[in-house]
Amino acid sequence: MSLQPSAPISRYILPSTKPLKSLWLRWRAIRFPWRKRYFIGMDLEGNTFWEFRDRLVAYRPRRIMDFRGGVHSFVNYSEFKVDPQWHQWLRATRVEPPTVQELQDEVTRQAIMVERARLADERWARAGTLLKKPGEKEIRKLEASARATEASDGSLIGKIQQMERERVAVKVGKETTVRDMEERLKVERERREKGRPSGPGEGFQPAAWTPRAGPQVEKSKTT
Numbered sequence: 230m231s232l233q234p235s236a237p238i239s240r241y242i243l244p245s246t247k248p249l250k251s252l253w254l255r256w257r258a259i260r261f262p263w264r265k266r267y268f269i270g271m272d273l274e275g276n277t278f279w280e281f282r283d284r285l286v287a288y289r290p291r292r293i294m295d296f297r298g299g300v301h302s303f304v305n306y307s308e309f310k311v312d313p314q315w316h317q318w319l320r321a322t323r324v325e326p327p328t329v330q331e332l333q334d335e336v337t338r339q340a341i342m343v344e345r346a347r348l349a350d351e352r353w354a355r356a357g358t359l360l361k362k363p364g365e366k367e368i369r370k371l372e373a374s375a376r377a378t379e380a381s382d383g384s385l386i387g388k389i390q391q392m393e394r395e396r397v398a399v400k401v402g403k404e405t406t407v408r409d410m411e412e413r414l415k416v417e418r419e420r421r422e423k424g425r426p427s428g429p430g431e432g433f434q435p436a437a438w439t440p441r442a443g444p445q446v447e448k449s450k451t452t
Contacts, residue, residue: 240328241270270326272312273333278326292319
């Protein structure tokens with residue numbers, strides 16, 4: 230069993246930690262054969278993370294987090310927050326624990342993203358929007374265009390009304406309109422209904438049928 234961690238333990242201890250506590254954490258990080266609990270690292274809030282042997286599964290160590298100060302209850306439980314990197318290590322989805330520098334870099338990255346988002350919002354606010362209310366100059370142009378359209382003889386509304394009148398009064402022949410054509414069709418339907426049957430098959434009636442005796446019946450009668 231290795232007595233030293235894979236990386237220098239100083240990378241997992243906060244620089245602001247007191248010398249005596251830092252020395253004690255370094256000592257607890259050494260994996261002696263008789264030791265059951267090992268120090269792994271710290272987060273930026275001062276919480277410590279530990280690993281100890283599982284009595285049921287020897288090859289799989291258990292991982293826990295000791296809250297800052299070593300005292301916690303349901304009252305102050307919500308005050309503590311586990312970083313995503315340490316949460317991955319606790320759930321055994323990450324092999325190496327996160328270093329202090331990695332956690333600081335993540336905080337810096339989030340601060341940069343927040344600042345960039347703020348600057349982008351300011352640029353959008355200064356640029357305005359295309360859906361803003363038109364100014365007085367644009368309103369005057371629209372009113373002048375509307376007056377010119379109403380004054381012209383070939384306005385759009387007049388053209389639409391003229392096309393509607395032409396559609397209603399369209400002529401099928403020289404003097405036949407749509408209404409005249411409908412009247413003619415109506416008269417033709419009435420004439421056909423009165424003069425039925427108009428087809429050869431509609432007046433067909435089957436004639437009476439009388440069966441005749443077969444040759445065997447006639448032969449038996451003669452004998």
